[in-house]
Amino acid sequence: MAQVSLRRLVKKYEGDVQAVKGIDLEIADHEFVVLVGPSGCGKSTTLRMIAGLEDITDGEIAIGGVVVNDIPPRDRDIAMVFQNYALYPHMTVFENMAFGLTLRRFPKDEIRRRVDNAARILDIGELLDRKPKALSGGQRQRVAMGRAIVRDPKVFLFDEPLSNLDAKLRVQMRTEIKKVHQTVKTTTVYVTHDQVEAMTLADRVVVMNNGIIEQVGPPQELYHNPTTKFVAGFIGSPAMNFIPARLENGAGALRLHLPEGIVLPVPPERTKRYAPHAGQEVLFGLRPEHLTEEKPTDKANIATFQVRPEVIEPMGMETLVHFWLQGTEVSARLDPAVPAEVGRPLTLAADMNRMHLIDPRTERVL
Amino acid sequence: MADGNTITARGIPAAIAPPRAGTLQRLARRRSTLAFLMTLPLLAVIGGLVVYPFFYAIELSMLNKRMTRFVGLDNYVFLLGRETFQLVIFQSVLFAVSAVIAKALIGFVLAHVLHTLPARGQRKWRGMLLVPWVIPPAISTLAWWWLFDPSYSAFNWLLAGIGAAPVPWLGDPGWARFAVILVNTWYGAPFFMIMYLAALKSVPDQLYEAAAIDGASAWQKLRYVTLPMMRNIISITVLFSLIVTFANFDIVRVLTNGGPQDRTHLFGTYAFQVGIQSGDIPLGAAVSLFMFPLLAIFAIFILRGVSRRTKEGL
Ligand SMILES: Nc1ncnc2c1ncn2[C@@H]1O[C@H](COP(=O)(O)OP(=O)(O)OP(=O)(O)O)[C@@H](O)[C@H]1O
Numbered sequence: 001m002a003q004v005s006l007r008r009l010v011k012k013y014e015g016d017v018q019a020v021k022g023i024d025l026e027i028a029d030h031e032f033v034v035l036v037g038p039s040g041c042g043k044s045t046t047l048r049m050i051a052g053l054e055d056i057t058d059g060e061i062a063i064g065g066v067v068v069n070d071i072p073p074r075d076r077d078i079a080m081v082f083q084n085y086a087l088y089p090h091m092t093v094f095e096n097m098a099f100g101l102t103l104r105r106f107p108k109d110e111i112r113r114r115v116d117n118a119a120r121i122l123d124i125g126e127l128l129d130r131k132p133k134a135l136s137g138g139q140r141q142r143v144a145m146g147r148a149i150v151r152d153p154k155v156f157l158f159d160e161p162l163s164n165l166d167a168k169l170r171v172q173m174r175t176e177i178k179k180v181h182q183t184v185k186t187t188t189v190y191v192t193h194d195q196v197e198a199m200t201l202a203d204r205v206v207v208m209n210n211g212i213i214e215q216v217g218p219p220q221e222l223y224h225n226p227t228t229k230f231v232a233g234f235i236g237s238p239a240m241n242f243i244p245a246r247l248e249n250g251a252g253a254l255r256l257h258l259p260e261g262i263v264l265p266v267p268p269e270r271t272k273r274y275a276p277h278a279g280q281e282v283l284f285g286l287r288p289e290h291l292t293e294e295k296p297t298d299k300a301n302i303a304t305f306q307v308r309p310e311v312i313e314p315m316g317m318e319t320l321v322h323f324w325l326q327g328t329e330v331s332a333r334l335d336p337a338v339p340a341e342v343g344r345p346l347t348l349a350a351d352m353n354r355m356h357l358i359d360p361r362t363e364r365v366l
Numbered sequence: 367m368a369d370g371n372t373i374t375a376r377g378i379p380a381a382i383a384p385p386r387a388g389t390l391q392r393l394a395r396r397r398s399t400l401a402f403l404m405t406l407p408l409l410a411v412i413g414g415l416v417v418y419p420f421f422y423a424i425e426l427s428m429l430n431k432r433m434t435r436f437v438g439l440d441n442y443v444f445l446l447g448r449e450t451f452q453l454v455i456f457q458s459v460l461f462a463v464s465a466v467i468a469k470a471l472i473g474f475v476l477a478h479v480l481h482t483l484p485a486r487g488q489r490k491w492r493g494m495l496l497v498p499w500v501i502p503p504a505i506s507t508l509a510w511w512w513l514f515d516p517s518y519s520a521f522n523w524l525l526a527g528i529g530a531a532p533v534p535w536l537g538d539p540g541w542a543r544f545a546v547i548l549v550n551t552w553y554g555a556p557f558f559m560i561m562y563l564a565a566l567k568s569v570p571d572q573l574y575e576a577a578a579i580d581g582a583s584a585w586q587k588l589r590y591v592t593l594p595m596m597r598n599i600i601s602i603t604v605l606f607s608l609i610v611t612f613a614n615f616d617i618v619r620v621l622t623n624g625g626p627q628d629r630t631h632l633f634g635t636y637a638f639q640v641g642i643q644s645g646d647i648p649l650g651a652a653v654s655l656f657m658f659p660l661l662a663i664f665a666i667f668i669l670r671g672v673s674r675r676t677k678e679g680l
Pocket residue numbers: 013014017018019037038039040041042043044045046193
């Protein structure tokens with residue numbers, strides 16, 4: 001087991017496609033790090049460079065303190081789980097899992113012991129004599145993980161391992177992966193474009209966009225304190241509302257002037273932080289879960305205003321209400337008991353303690 | 367118990383017996399009937415060009431030389447006792463087996479070399495390497511014959527250049543056998559190359575990546591990933607090539623005409639010599655029919671392996 005360091009890592013493909021534009025990342029021993037971001041942002045490229053499957057254009061990768069730039073995959077002591085599993089179709093499950101150990105000339109009984117142990121962890125003991133063709137998607141997924149576990153490598157690498165599974169199985173395997181990590185504690189780098197997967201699995205989430213790292217942090221921190229508009233919009237579902245607004249200073253208190261004459265007071269605790277930006281056009285960011293029906297609470301800094309819902313989506317445990325403020329779509333999450341009707345005025349309560357202000361030019365959170 | 371039986375026995379025919387009217391119509395609408403009708407032209411062609419000649423050959427091979435009398439298996443017995451024919455069996459097996467092995471090996475190596483080339487250069491080389499296979503063999507064999515020719519031989523000229531003694535390429539039995547195998551290999555290797563190249567391209571890259579991470583060297587990737595993934599295509603190309611090479615005619619006919627002293631005759635050329643040139647058509651038919659059991663044995667072994675692996679999902 002080992003820590004992994006990426007230093008000013010750059011990848012250029014042929015034809016001047018710069019897939020990774022100089023990223024720095026320190027991954028601690030035993031840590032579970034998830035790389036998340038939209039399609040094409042360079043997650044797989046980064047992972048494949050760690051694995052040694054892609055050449056490094058510039059920068060450095062170290063595993064366990066050793067720079068591995070020029071070390072081939074087979075000597076890096078890593079294991080990888082691929083999106084489509086990449087099981088050897090002509091080998092049985094046992095042979096698939098044992099292959100790495102056989103090549104490394106482990107004694108037969110040691111191989112047997114390790115495969116049996118991994119099969120027990122993953123509950124695939126019955127499948128050891130089958131060929132991959134005779135397995136379901138979820139079972140193949142387990143075998144692919146088993147192949148990684150038996151090696152007991154320094155680092156596990158996962159590239160979207162769950163995206164070929166149906167929704168229900170994905171949730172189940174997600175738990176399974178977390179359980180396996182808690183058992184074997186191997187340092188793990190996990191790539192996904194699904195932010196829910198990232199949030200649930202990670203010790204730390206790395207949000208990537210366009211070949212750079214936008215923000216690194218524990219899931220809760222990314223959720224509560226995003227530093228860029230991209231992260232604010234990417235983490236959380238449904239996505240955060242961004243409403244154009246003007247920050248005004250009136251009589252020592254800051255106010256946000258939203259479209260259609262809505263004025264919201266900024267909590268006094270934030271005055272110092274936002275005061276320098278008074279008079280500026282900003283983006284007001286508020287998650288749908290912080291824009292709800294009025295509740296009989298004594299919480300401070302709840303601001304109410306009236307809207308006319310235009311789309312109503314009952315989800316069962318909640319109801320999503322959408323309305324437009326001068327061309328900007330805004331969503332709110334209501335208790336399903338609240339009677340909401342399209343076109344009938346509805347009073348919403350914004351939890352201003354959870355507000356974010358974004359500079360529309362730099363797209364950074366203020 | 368007895369009651370139950372009667373009910374079933376009476377019940378089933380009543381349930382599935384179709385009403386008499388429209389039976390023909392229904393039959394015509396069934397998919398299998400339609401499929402049969404649509405393959406009928408092909409079946410007719412196969413019947414006319416394969417099945418009929420095959421049985422006609424069997425009938426022929428049991429007649430006497432003038433084709434007036436039925437002689438049973440006499441022709442076969444006669445052939446087996448003849449030393450030349452025993453030589454022909456040996457030579458056909460030697461020729462087919464060594465040429466197919468050489469073709470498969472060379473084709474495999476060429477396919478690998480091509481596969482590692484970048485896409486643009488690959489097309490050019492692929493085209494050039496296919497040339498031997500697209501030239502009609504009778505023509506290219508003539509060119510080879512000229513290269514081997516005792517007085518003008520380009521090979522002997524080269525040998526003389528390095529100070530070696532000239533080789534009687536087509537005059538000595540050993541060298542003549544080598545020459546026909548060489549030419550057949552030259553002609554047939556591109557077929558293996560193109561089949562193996564296609565097979566190589568169909569192996570998912572991720573298997574090699576997984577193997578690289580599992581710790582496989584280039585050689586181990588070949589041994590444990592490429593070869594097992596290609597086993598079916600290798601079996602089928604080998605079988606196909608064995609059949610074609612066994613029945614080869616043109617190369618031997620042009621290059622050596624079976625000589626020297628019948629030492630390069632194959633089933634095909636020998637059947638031609640006996641049947642057409644010497645005018646004993648029944649004996650010639652018997653010669654060519656000897657190929658059938660030999661090839662059937664090869665085919666059974668190879669196809670059994672193929673179908674087993676197909677069932678396992680390879
Ligand atoms: N072999 C390649 N040659 C050229 N460009 C490539 C190659 N592989 C990837 N790219 C480009 O590099 C960029 C990053 O690709 P990468 O596969 O890392 O994205 P990703 O974040 O994994 O996306 P996804 O979620 O769709 O898998 C993309 O713009 C892609 O088009």
